[in-house]
Amino acid sequence: MTHIMFLFFILNLLQYSNPQIDKTLGYRSRGELEYQMTKIDYDWPDEKIRQDFINNNSYIAVNNIISGIKVWRRKIFVTVPRWRPGVPSSLNRLVSFYGRGQSTPHLTPFPSWEANRIGKCSALQYVQSMEIDPNTNYMWVIDTGRLDIFTENPRNLCPAKLVIFDLQTEQEIDRYVFPNNVVSGSSNFLNDIVLDYVNGSVAYAYMTDTYDSKLIVFDYINRESYFISHASMLADEEGRSLTINGLTTKISSNINGIAIASNFQYVYFTSVASFNTYQVPTSLLRNKSSNAQDIDASIRNIGRRKSQTSGLAYSSKDKMYFTSLTTNAVFQWDARLDAISAGGFRYATLQSVRQVARNDTKMVFVDSFCIDENGDLWFTANRLHEYLLNTIDISRRNGTNFHIWRYTLQPGEKNYLHNANRRTRL
Numbered sequence: 001m002t003h004i005m006f007l008f009f010i011l012n013l014l015q016y017s018n019p020q021i022d023k024t025l026g027y028r029s030r031g032e033l034e035y036q037m038t039k040i041d042y043d044w045p046d047e048k049i050r051q052d053f054i055n056n057n058s059y060i061a062v063n064n065i066i067s068g069i070k071v072w073r074r075k076i077f078v079t080v081p082r083w084r085p086g087v088p089s090s091l092n093r094l095v096s097f098y099g100r101g102q103s104t105p106h107l108t109p110f111p112s113w114e115a116n117r118i119g120k121c122s123a124l125q126y127v128q129s130m131e132i133d134p135n136t137n138y139m140w141v142i143d144t145g146r147l148d149i150f151t152e153n154p155r156n157l158c159p160a161k162l163v164i165f166d167l168q169t170e171q172e173i174d175r176y177v178f179p180n181n182v183v184s185g186s187s188n189f190l191n192d193i194v195l196d197y198v199n200g201s202v203a204y205a206y207m208t209d210t211y212d213s214k215l216i217v218f219d220y221i222n223r224e225s226y227f228i229s230h231a232s233m234l235a236d237e238e239g240r241s242l243t244i245n246g247l248t249t250k251i252s253s254n255i256n257g258i259a260i261a262s263n264f265q266y267v268y269f270t271s272v273a274s275f276n277t278y279q280v281p282t283s284l285l286r287n288k289s290s291n292a293q294d295i296d297a298s299i300r301n302i303g304r305r306k307s308q309t310s311g312l313a314y315s316s317k318d319k320m321y322f323t324s325l326t327t328n329a330v331f332q333w334d335a336r337l338d339a340i341s342a343g344g345f346r347y348a349t350l351q352s353v354r355q356v357a358r359n360d361t362k363m364v365f366v367d368s369f370c371i372d373e374n375g376d377l378w379f380t381a382n383r384l385h386e387y388l389l390n391t392i393d394i395s396r397r398n399g400t401n402f403h404i405w406r407y408t409l410q411p412g413e414k415n416y417l418h419n420a421n422r423r424t425r426l
C-alpha cells in the first residue's frame with residue numbers, strides 16, 4: 001500500500017515538474033529594483049497637516065520603515081510597523097507621483113487615515129503583515145493592537161485582531177478579535193500570516209506570534225482560535241548575533257517567518273534568531289485537541305541554513321523563498337525536487353537550495369515577500385538592523401535605505417494560493 005502510494009506520488013510530481021529546465025534559469029538578470037526610498041513619507045491631505053503631525057510627534061520620519069508587502073493587480077500594499085512612536089499610518093498603499101514631478105513614492109493609508117487611527121480599537125493599530133487571497137480578492141490583515149513594542153514603554157491600546165478587507169470595494173467585510181488567552185493584549189507580536197484551504201475555501205489562518213513564541217490557529221469556519229507552542233519556535237543561542245555588512249546586532253526574535261505548502265499539507269516556520277527551518281503538518285494544526293506529545297512528534301527540523309532569515313514565501317511550484325540576512329541575498333529551496341529524492345514532502349530536507357538574488361547595497365535586510373498573480377516575487381529590503389541600532393541615515397548622504405524588488409519567476413509559477421479554491425474542492 002505504502003509502495004503504491006509512493007509510486008503515485010512520484011508520477012504525480014513528474015507530470016508537471018521538469019527540474020532540468022529549472023536549474024538553468026538565470027534569475028539574476030530578471031530582477032528589477034522597482035522602488036527605492038531614502039525615508040518614508042506619506043500622501044498628506046495638505047502640507048499644514050504634515051507639519052502638525054511633525055510638531056506633535058505623530059510623524060517622526062526616522063521611526064518609519066517599510067516591512068510587510070503584498071501586491072494585488074499592480075497595487076502595492078506595504079506595512080509600516082508601529083515599533084516606535086511617530087508612525088502616522090501602519091497599513092498603506094505605495095503611490096508614486098512621477099507624473100506630478102515627484103521622484104520618490106509616498107504611502108497612502110489603506111483603506112483610510114481614519115482606519116489607521118491610534119487608540120481607536122475599531123481601527124488598525126499596528127499591522128506587521130497581511131495575506132491576499134487571489135481567489136476571493138480578500139486581504140487578511142493581522143493587527144497586534146499594541147504600539148511602540150521596540151521601546152521601553154509599549155502601549156497596549158487594543159486587543160489583537162484579524163480584519164478582512166475586500167480589495168474590490170475597499171470595504172471591511174469581517175473581523176475577529178482574539179481572546180486574551182490566545183493572543184495576549186499585553187505581550188503579543190503577531191508577525192505573519194498564511195491561509196489554509198480545505199474543501200474549496202479558506203478554513204484556517206496560521207499566524208506567528210514572535211514575542212510569545214506561538215503558532216496561532218484561527219478556525220475560520222467555527223470562528224475560534226487556539227495556539228501551539230514548542231521549543232522549535234524559540235530563538236537559538238547561536239542565532240542571536242547577526243552581522244550584516246560588518247555591523248553586529250543582538251537579536252532574540254522567536255518564530256517569525258511562515259509559509260504553507262501549495263497542497264496545504266505542511267506549514268514551514270523559522271525564527272530570525274535561528275539557523276534552523278521547521279515543518280509541521282497542517283493535520284496537527286487543524287486539530288484543536290493536539291497535545292504536547294502530538295506536537296513534539298510532528299514538528300520536524302528540515303535543515304540548517306547558512307544565515308539567519310526573516311520572511312518566507314512558497315510558490316505553486318513548491319519552491320520556498322527565504323532571506324539570507326548575512327549575505328544580502330535571497331535563496332530558493334526546491335521542495336519538490338527534494339521530495340522526489342526523499343520519498344515525499346514529509347521526508348524532504350533543505351538540499352536543493354540556491355541563491356536567486358544578491359545585492360550588497362540594495363538588498364540589505366530582505367524582510368518579507370509576496371508572489372503575485374503575474375508570477376512575480378516581490379520583496380522589501382529595509383536595513384532593519386540599522387533601524388535597531390539607531391544608525392539608519394534618512395538624510396540623502398548615504399543613498400537609499402528602503403528598496404522594493406520584483407523578480408519574475410519561472411513560467412506558470414504563482415503564489416501557493418493560486419487556484420486553491422478549485423484544487424481543494426471536494
Ligand SMILES: *[C@@H]1O[C@H](CO)[C@@H](O)[C@H](O)[C@H]1NC(C)=O
Pocket residue numbers: 049052053056058
Ligand atoms: C497631532 O496633530 C494632528 C493634526 O492636527 C492631529 O490629527 C492628531 O490628533 C494630533 N495627535 C496628537 C497625539 O496630538
Ligand SMILES: *[C@@H]1O[C@H](CO)[C@@H](O)[C@H](O)[C@H]1NC(C)=O
Pocket residue numbers: 198199203221426
Ligand atoms: C471537508 O469535507 C469533508 C467531507 O465532507 C468533511 O468531513 C470535513 O469536515 C470538511 N472540512 C472542512 C474544514 O470543511
Ligand SMILES: *[C@@H]1O[C@H](CO)[C@@H](O)[C@H](O)[C@H]1NC(C)=O
Pocket residue numbers: 287288289290291294
Ligand atoms: C486530534 O488529536 C487528538 C489528541 O491527540 C486525537 O485523539 C484525535 O484523534 C485527533 N483527531 C484527528 C481528526 O486526527
Ligand SMILES: *[C@@H]1O[C@H](CO)[C@@H](O)[C@H](O)[C@H]1NC(C)=O
Pocket residue numbers: 033358359360361362
Ligand atoms: C545593486 O542594484 C543596483 C540597482 O539595480 C545596481 O545598480 C547595482 O549594480 C547592483 N549591485 C550589484 C553588486 O549587483
Ligand SMILES: *[C@@H]1O[C@H](CO)[C@@H](O)[C@H](O)[C@H]1NC(C)=O
Pocket residue numbers: 391392393397398
Ligand atoms: C555613511 O556611510 C559611511 C560609510 O559607510 C559612514 O562612515 C557614515 O557614518 C555614514 N553616515 C551616516 C550619517 O550614517
